[in-house]
Amino acid sequence: MSTRWRQITNELLSPLALAAYVAWAVVWLVTIGGMERDGSPWLWPARVAMLVFLAGFLAMVSGLCDSRPGRHLALSLVLGVCALGLTLMRPNSAAAILLVLLAAQMAVYLSGWRLFTAIALVNGLFLGGLFWFWDAGPMAALTTVVAFASFQAFAALMIRSNQTAEQMAEELRAANAELLTSRTLLAAGARDAERLRLSRELHDVAGHSLTALKLNLRALAADPRQSDPERVRLCAGLADELLGSLREVVREMRQDEGLDLGEALARLGLPFPRPALRLDIEPGLKLRGRDRIEAVLRAVQEALTNAARHGPAQELAVHIRPEAGRLQLCIEDDGRAPSEPRAGGGLSGMRERFEALGGEVCLSRSGRGGLRIDAWLPEGEA
Known part of the structure; x- marks a missing residue:
């Protein structure tokens, strides 16, 4: 199984996703089962709506539409139509639970006033359906909408809190990697001094x-x-x-013993549970010169941070070889990168460090769909 499909499988089998599948199954049993017993003329449209909702939900959970943000909105609209349609086809059923799943999934891509507006719009339509199709009284309709809206808000807040915690964890790991790099450079400088x-x-x-x-x-x-x-x-x-x-x-x-690259880079990858750092370095390869050491360490550090934040990658492969009077680097992840990667602040800083030492950095998309960084430094004290 490729890394990409392994990642999709992990998303589909996450605890939150499994709980959502159970909720969907309950709605099917209660709503579709009740319509079968009653001989409802809406039975087949309801089945189609349930299956379409599940398919759209799976697409959003798996992250298949992450590269195209417009698909998020389209799928949210499809899920909303299916969920609201089911609540109108089967009054007093569990179909409104699907609105809770919809709110949770919208919270993955929306935040702040956009999320609030989307939830308010869905519940406004839900309230209108109660009046026009269920012929419910004002107090009963309002109580039902407020009850389900509270569940939706709770689910959305849980998703947003989880995303905030993950973002803070990523920032902490990036800061830890920055600290490890700085500590390695300081230790090397202190030994030299x-x-x-x-x-x-x-x-x-x-x-x-x-x-x-x-x-x-x-x-x-x-x-x-x-x-x-x-x-x-x-x-x-x-x-x-x-x-x-x-x-x-x-x-x-007075001779610089150099830094053991394999050992230093292995320590650099320890704070990151994902992506896993796979090193392919000549055993005992040492690099001399503070500027050269910093250029290589910062390059791998930036690649790790980018792969974890923007990939999202499961593995980062680092190949370093002295060849033809050069120190060759190839850093490649298995995440998702645009066909023509552009250098942001971190990658631009990486390029500036290498060019200041007479080297070069090239960005491209790897064969696995992630970011590939090819760089080299001229022959020096290595």
Whole structure:
């Protein structure tokens, strides 16, 4: 099963969706069952309306129309017509429960005054139907509408609260990823600064003292009054060896050991339950240079955040290879991206970092329908 169909299956089998299916089944049993017993002439239109409502509801829940917002409105209208039609075909039935499902689904795509207006319009039509078709009294009609409207409002608020919580969780994960990246960069910078400080101390203090010791030993060895000149020359030779070793240590300490990319990127993906980060990096590959490290880490961080927020993707694959004098990066998710992706603020910042280092970033749509980022950095200290 492809990732896209696995995602649709997860949406269709979510707890909220399963509860909605149970509610729809109850409406079918009560409404359609009652019409069958009564021999209602509206039996077949009611069956069609129920099935159309279910099909539209499944389409909205699965997210098949996410790429075209206009479909949300069209499906909401279809669901509303079916639900209101059923309430008119079968007075005093459970068909009004479908209006609660409709309100919950509208809350996925609407918010604020738009959601309030849509619910008010549906219930206004419901109230009109009670007067004109059910011939209900004002108090009974108003009580029925208010009762079902309260259920609709509750369902809509629950959906909106859930979406707000998910959005806050995504923002928290993005902030956590930002913090992890900054912490990695700070740790690398701190290690470099400490290594440089120690190398300077060794060179300036110990090196100076050893040089002075070596000169004094040579002077002693040249003194004709020295009783054991061979031992003094031996000490001078040891001082020479120690000074040479010290210079080698200082030279090595001044060299940047680099950052283990695999380890750093694996930590970066930990805050995200989705998408799963799949790394394809040469074992032990290290990157040197703070600017180069930041460019790569920020690129993966931005790709993770985009895939989680706008995809929505289940997997993010990161391929990094040193090839032909370049460090090649390919970042690809399995979410949904437009045919011609455009760089927003984060992706533009990514491109600017790479171009400042002499590299390049290209955006395209992957074979799986998600966003693909191809980038490279020129050969450096890698």
